[in-house]
């Protein structure tokens with residue numbers, strides 16, 4: 001099949017686009033408003049962008065009333081957000097935190113998770129999550145879109161502090177991803193979680209390229 005988005009119909013019962021870009025890691029983002037209300041929401045339009053220094057982004061469409069989401073307002077107003085790893089064990093809480101609730105509602109309570117203070121930023125961490133990034137707001141880029149929710153605010157942040165629960169580190173110093181079992185979005189209402197790992201190295205022995213794969217730019 002072939003179609004041009006927005007120009008020619010795909011002819012399928014559901015739009016296939018989001019099911020092509022999979023699996024999408026989840027940015028489970030906590031923020032706090034200027035008034036001190038704690039907010040929590042998942043964003044599967046999320047990625048790391050680079051690693052030295054580390055930057056991440058999440059892309060937030062407008063809400064069902066066509067307004068900027070609380071996560072974006074809070075991040076821009078306070079200059080801070082926290083990324084929490086969304087795991088299989090926490091999947092129901094992740095889902096509950098996606099409910100559209102008024103801005104004055106504490107979404108840690110809605111999701112039924114506990115708060116852990118961050119070390120540097122004001123937004124709290126999800127205590128039950130094994131990995132967190134404390135982030136400093138960098139910039140927002142807005143892409144125009146169709147319909148009430150189409151316009152998207154892409155929020156960039158620099159990771160200024162990283163927490164990894166000690167019991168999620170293996171003896172050889174890797175994050176125990178199979179233990180954490182992060183979840184990720186597929187298309188439609190579907191998800192996956194990390195249940196297997198395979199390893200490969202780029203052919204050749206260029207130590208700079210291998211260092212880059214491992215996440216070190218300062219070779």
Ligand SMILES: Cc1cc2nc3c(=O)[nH]c(=O)nc-3n(C[C@H](O)[C@H](O)[C@H](O)COP(=O)(O)O)c2cc1C
Pocket residue numbers: 026039040041042043044045046059060061062063069070071072094095097098099100101185
């Ligand atoms: C797994 C999952 C992924 C989501 N990803 C996105 C996303 O990438 N962008 C977006 O705008 N909304 C996304 N949503 C919906 C938001 O989480 C939802 O609109 C939430 O209420 C926003 O909260 P806030 O208004 O407190 O910021 C997602 C929901 C779920 C359950």
